[in-house]
Amino acid sequence: MSTNGATKLIEVTDLQMHFPLRQGIILQKQVGAVRAVDGISFDVFEGETLGLVGESGCGKSTTARLLTRLLEPTSGMIVYKGNDIAHSSRAELKPLRRDMQMIFQDPYSSLNPRKTVGSIIGEPFIIHRLERDDDKRKKLVQELMDRVGLNPEHYNRFPHEFSGGQRQRIGVARAIALKPKLVVADEPVSALDVSIQAQIINLLSELQRELGLTILFIAHDLSVVRHVCDRVAVMYLGKIVELAEADQLFDHPRHPYTGALLSAVPVPDPVLARAKQRQVLGGDVPSPTNPPAACRFHTRCPKARDGVCNVDEPLLEPKEGGNIAACHYPLTGDEIAKRVPTAAV
Amino acid sequence: MALLEVTDLKVHFKTDDGIVQAVDGVSYTVDRGQALGIVGESGSGKSVSSLTVMGLTRFAGNAEISGSIVFDGQDLLSASDEEMRRLRGNEVAMIFQDPLSSLHPFYKIGDQLVEAVQAHRDVSKAQALDRAVEMLGLVGIPEPRRRVDSYPHEFSGGMRQRVMIAMALINDPKLLIADEPTTALDVTVQAQILDLIQRLQRELDTAIVMITHDLGVVAEVADDIGVMYAGRIVEYADKESIFAMPEHPYTWGLLKSIPRLDSPRGEELVPIPGRPPSLINKPAGCSFHPRCPYVRDAHKRIDPQLAPAAEAGNGGAHKHEVACLLPGQSRRALWAALRSGGTPDQALARVDVPDTVVDKDAVGEVLAPAGTEVAEGVVATAQPEPPTEEGAS
Numbered sequence: 001m002s003t004n005g006a007t008k009l010i011e012v013t014d015l016q017m018h019f020p021l022r023q024g025i026i027l028q029k030q031v032g033a034v035r036a037v038d039g040i041s042f043d044v045f046e047g048e049t050l051g052l053v054g055e056s057g058c059g060k061s062t063t064a065r066l067l068t069r070l071l072e073p074t075s076g077m078i079v080y081k082g083n084d085i086a087h088s089s090r091a092e093l094k095p096l097r098r099d100m101q102m103i104f105q106d107p108y109s110s111l112n113p114r115k116t117v118g119s120i121i122g123e124p125f126i127i128h129r130l131e132r133d134d135d136k137r138k139k140l141v142q143e144l145m146d147r148v149g150l151n152p153e154h155y156n157r158f159p160h161e162f163s164g165g166q167r168q169r170i171g172v173a174r175a176i177a178l179k180p181k182l183v184v185a186d187e188p189v190s191a192l193d194v195s196i197q198a199q200i201i202n203l204l205s206e207l208q209r210e211l212g213l214t215i216l217f218i219a220h221d222l223s224v225v226r227h228v229c230d231r232v233a234v235m236y237l238g239k240i241v242e243l244a245e246a247d248q249l250f251d252h253p254r255h256p257y258t259g260a261l262l263s264a265v266p267v268p269d270p271v272l273a274r275a276k277q278r279q280v281l282g283g284d285v286p287s288p289t290n291p292p293a294a295c296r297f298h299t300r301c302p303k304a305r306d307g308v309c310n311v312d313e314p315l316l317e318p319k320e321g322g323n324i325a326a327c328h329y330p331l332t333g334d335e336i337a338k339r340v341p342t343a344a345v
Numbered sequence: 346m347a348l349l350e351v352t353d354l355k356v357h358f359k360t361d362d363g364i365v366q367a368v369d370g371v372s373y374t375v376d377r378g379q380a381l382g383i384v385g386e387s388g389s390g391k392s393v394s395s396l397t398v399m400g401l402t403r404f405a406g407n408a409e410i411s412g413s414i415v416f417d418g419q420d421l422l423s424a425s426d427e428e429m430r431r432l433r434g435n436e437v438a439m440i441f442q443d444p445l446s447s448l449h450p451f452y453k454i455g456d457q458l459v460e461a462v463q464a465h466r467d468v469s470k471a472q473a474l475d476r477a478v479e480m481l482g483l484v485g486i487p488e489p490r491r492r493v494d495s496y497p498h499e500f501s502g503g504m505r506q507r508v509m510i511a512m513a514l515i516n517d518p519k520l521l522i523a524d525e526p527t528t529a530l531d532v533t534v535q536a537q538i539l540d541l542i543q544r545l546q547r548e549l550d551t552a553i554v555m556i557t558h559d560l561g562v563v564a565e566v567a568d569d570i571g572v573m574y575a576g577r578i579v580e581y582a583d584k585e586s587i588f589a590m591p592e593h594p595y596t597w598g599l600l601k602s603i604p605r606l607d608s609p610r611g612e613e614l615v616p617i618p619g620r621p622p623s624l625i626n627k628p629a630g631c632s633f634h635p636r637c638p639y640v641r642d643a644h645k646r647i648d649p650q651l652a653p654a655a656e657a658g659n660g661g662a663h664k665h666e667v668a669c670l671l672p673g674q675s676r677r678a679l680w681a682a683l684r685s686g687g688t689p690d691q692a693l694a695r696v697d698v699p700d701t702v703v704d705k706d707a708v709g710e711v712l713a714p715a716g717t718e719v720a721e722g723v724v725a726t727a728q729p730e731p732p733t734e735e736g737a738s
Binding site for chain 1: 386387501502503504531532533534535536537539540558559560561562564565584585588598599600602603604605606607610613614615616617620621
């Protein structure tokens with residue numbers, strides 16, 4: 001559980017991704033930028049599952065795409081195995097692609113409908129020139145299919161012949177085909193039925209144990225994140241506002257935004273549901289084109305104080321209990337008990 | 346008298362592949378001001394049953410609808426299209442999952458709301474617009490007087506869902522059907538919308554049918570809960586009973602397979618094996634039997650019916666019904682074992698589930714070959730199965 005002493009797989013420092021907004025048809029000039037990711041730093045340790053949560057538009061998927069270098073960051077560093085890969089070229093990245101794989105949210109659009117399952121899962125072997133012999137590759141693919149719980153005899157079937165849960169298994173098989181170090185799972189279960197979600201979650205944790213995978217798990221469902229992650233980072237408007245061990249984060253959230261997220265989750269227990277005073281955040285997430293000054297959460301924060309939160313930007317620093325949080329007025333035990341009945345205070 | 350009374354509703358669609366039994370004998374009632382939650386996975390028939398209440402499946406040329414739907418004393422299945430049109434959006438309203446595709450992108454919000462009013466009320470455009478502004482204010486849209494001139498794309502997802510709710514409630518309906526109203530939304534916005542729905546229900550005394558796959562949402566909003574599986578309600582009770590003493594193995598499966606914020610973190614999830622059945626070729630007997638860890642031979646032949654769950658302590662104050670062939674005693678022992686953290690296998694090791702005894706209240710249509718002893722409606726209790734049945738299975 002504890003990540004103390006574990007080796008860092010990836011070190012992210014002050015990572016920024018600003019998508020330029022342009023105006024004009026021929027002579028385009030930049031009129032602004034969407035600050036999707038705006039200066040985040042964190043480490044990913046070998047063998048852990050790091051969760052990334054936040055509302056839509058907070059930059060969690062962009063972070064995933066930066067880490068796997070599907071996007072080139074505006075600035076900042078991504079150090080993988082001692083090398084900064086933030087601005088590496090395509091050719092330099094190719095060997096890295098073997099080590100980093102992604103699982104996507106939608107099992108319907110992330111598989112090519114015209115290819116058989118066998119060739120979808122076998123393609124990584126061809127791209128990386130690892131197994132060009134058809135028979136041997138077929139055997140490897142069938143082993144993989146068996147490993148993720150698909151019937152190897154279905155090698156020649158097309159994606160549409162599978163259910164949503166089975167398709168997600170195909171996506172998982174493709175991701176682990178080359179024995180990667182890091183798997184980035186972007187909302188891997190949110191498109192699945194409730195009774196199927198557990199199957200995929202259990203499969204991922206099994207594979208992690210067996211293959212020693214490091215997983216970056218992105219999800220908006222906090223109950224799922226709590227279940228699978230060792231550490232969790234909470235993002236708001238392109239910034240990390242809190243980062244802690246999962247137990248600590250869910251039992252003693254310090255940032256008011258984390259508290260509000262936890263308070264908002266409907267609990268399948270009528271007694272608890274009635275007892276809690278749901279803390280409802282007013283309004284919507286502000287635009288990332290023009291984020292609020294200083295603390296970005298001050299416009300919606302129940303604890304914000306004029307003259308402090310809208311003037312001084314809080315630093316991400318250790319708070320009581322070991323959580324790293326960016327807040328001037330972290331939540332107290334009483335406040336947590338009132339609003340988040342599921343937290344053990 | 347109940348506001349909405351659905352009795353033995355069946356909706357079957359004829360397709361080239363066969364008859365899709367989307368809804369196959371569903372009964373429930375909703376009283377004034379009450380909230381009913383219908384929980385189920387995709388393909389369990391939860392949406393089709395409520396679309397039928399709205400009269401929206403009658404235009405599908407291949408739909409066969411039987412049973413009865415009585416709303417406020419009026420039989421909706423025999424109502425004419427014109428009568429349904431007068432009812433829809435007026436006395437019964439509906440909100441859908443995806444607020445972007447349920448609003449017309451080309452017209453201003455105000456125009457769409459005005460149309461909803463004028464379709465049912467003989468009022469001037471200015472009066473209708475006043476009503477629209479009033480409703481937008483009620484659902485918490487800032488500066489409603491200005492926002493009526495906005496187009497749907499100028500609103501965020503949560504705001505669009507608020508507009509949908511304003512439109513649904515603009516004619517003071519007696520019944521609001523909400524089909525996965527918060528599924529497409531972030532959890533913080535979901536909390537806002539659930540709060541809003543509950544507040545409006547209290548203030549306007551609207552009855553609500555909430556359709557969702559999220560057990561957490563129904564725990565917060567609903568008074569009674571029906572769990573649907575393969576076109577039927579397999580368990581029905583008030584929400585306290587459903588969560589405290591669920592009786593159907595499918596309900597157990599749902600409760601055990603979701604990660605929850607209030608359970609110990611290390612506890613392993615127990616997925617329900619397999620996947621929901623095809624509604625064209627439903628499994629014989631209990632339609633949950635291929636996925637049920639506690640299945641016995643008899644369950645593959647006998648179709649269970651909803652029957653009162655004989656639970657102690659409740660004193661019959663609440664209705665609790667379940668369609669399961671397991672004897673009540675075994676069910677309670679199994680749930681007790683599951684609840685204390687056991688997997689289905691561990692529960693089975695501890696609890697004796699008899700082979701032939703079935704809950705005789707739940708016995709419905711018997712699919713066993715003619716001439717066996719089940720014909721009288723009660724299956725032989727502790728006696729060994731006759732050899733003819735062995736051969737048949």
